[in-house]
Amino acid sequence: MQLLRSLLADRDWSQDAVLLSRLQQALLLLRDPAASLDEATWLLVADETAHYLDFRRLRTLEAQLRGCTQDEVRYTRADWQAARTAEAALASHLRHVRFSSYAPEPVPMFRIH
Template identity: 45%
Template sequence: MYATLDSTAFDGRLPLPQVLDQSPGSNPHRRNHVNDFVLLPREVERFNQLLARLGRTQPLEADQLATAARSLGSNASSNTAPSACIRQRLQQARLVEQMLQDDDWEPVAEAVSCARCVLGYLHENRQLIPDSVPGVGQLDQAIVIDTAWPQLAGEVANFLDYQRLRRIEAERQGRDYTEIAFSRSLWLELREIEARLHEHQRRVRENSYAPEPMRYFRVH
């Protein structure tokens, strides 16, 4: 539970298919299949209601979702692994879940509400695209995470820093990560101490403690 997760969750956002950002109706096609799976209108509407709660202002059409899946190579029968952009967002979801599961961390209320909404969808059985669809079965999950991420990224970054400082403090005490009491308030305190130390070190690098060298002078 407390292992550090891959930092690629924050490394260079891999874009989802561009068609998802286009205005509905801009594509003349009317696809509604993701591989052999049919996107039902009522399920697309339900999905859009969730995205709206997470802050998306423009609803998605079945054609956009089907086109996005096709652009990720969903029709290649041998392609069963999710695309890199989907894997990255699932990694972000794992960070969000780990954040909520840590009893010692106290996330801000706004992040908790958003995170629970995201994880609620990811863990429910009724999802827009079944996970069993090769290659893009988790595209809908990636879209949900991507929509919510602007509201979650800052708090997840704080949580990762909390984990970092907790590990440092545990090592200083010669104890295991889980054996020390470590709250959000203590993290804030240690973060401030660390920031002051870094500032002190910066000043030392830029300004020597040694006295200024004596200048030559003449005796008349």
């Protein structure tokens, strides 16, 4: 619940109005011990909190790279999405390099008799 509260309070982690409303309703239901969340809401909360944890990881990294605190750096959800795309491209490139080589394939020897 604390993570969900942090997610909802974070000014840099903006959501659309519908998503924000559903997450706020989920938080209210989680506070009530007699209430329960349906599977779709649990999945939404799980996905959103996992994304938020990754956002916080990358925001911390960005602040460290800039040599400032997290409060001093302006790092938004759009920045996080761009960084995730860049990380995926780098991971794909590294996989490609691991299984191939930058050097061209050796040409078979060609002889004329």
